[in-house]
Amino acid sequence: MPELPEVETIVRALQTNVGASIKNIEIRRKDILRLEEFPTAELHGRTIKNIRRRGKFLIFELGSDLNLIFHLGMSGRFYMQAATEEPVEKHIHVIMNLNNGISLIYQDPRRFGGVWLVRDRERFFSNMGREPLSSGFTAVYLEGILKQRKAPVKNLLLNQHLISGIGNIYADESLFTAGIRPDRPAASLSRQEIKKLHRSIRKVLRQGIKLRGTTFRDYRDAFNESGGFQDYLKVYGRQNQPCQQCGKLIQRIRIAGRSTHFCTNCQR
DNA sequence: CGCTAGTCCTGTCTGC
């Protein structure tokens, strides 16, 4: 469920724990661990040097040689609570108790997410596409991704090896803002359209972050609170409702197995 | 190599 703006929101809230150290870590479900070797003993006593995001991944830097990395999948949550509070909810898989009295809780009912313990962070992320809000994500880079490819443009926006962090909601919203149908073959976009799409992606993601993410169903931030961007969605989840720009009913189709929302009049 | 369909899992909502 969480895409770039949601993970970014969580990371920013967790920053208050930088400098704290890990008293202990409780792994309640082993199958959420994505590595055969997962030496939890190495985590004890480690100081959290930094907390950051890469794409949809949440990274705890525990020194120059160790990173604890989470992916929230479709249904994952990551939140803080006082260590004195009992973790009562279902599907809590990891609890990290810090020496500042805070417990960090990782919860994921569907278990599409995962946890990694990674020494070489560069290598772990070597196959990932550029960050859409970084200076490296230019219109020229986007053009390079889209040209010569006949897959629907939306598929390519969702491909984490090409661009990191965009998911189903922000793909649909970016394409609406750009006025481009999601099922257009990528190679059919003109240079002007690519420029518009590039600007739209950045604009929509920035707005998503500013409003602290989208709570469409069950996303919650690190304080277990809802986001605000759901009130500003133009197409996602608005099938059969009138387009706010032209009044035509928003359509829902299926692209690459994902439900896809767009306006047949405003997007061409 | 590019692309699509199928798969993993639990919870929730809709319609009969």
Add this chain to the structure above:
DNA sequence: TGCAGACAGGACTAGC
């Protein structure tokens, strides 16, 4: 109220 079926902010993979 029960129950079946569809669907969900993701991402691998097998196979064409």
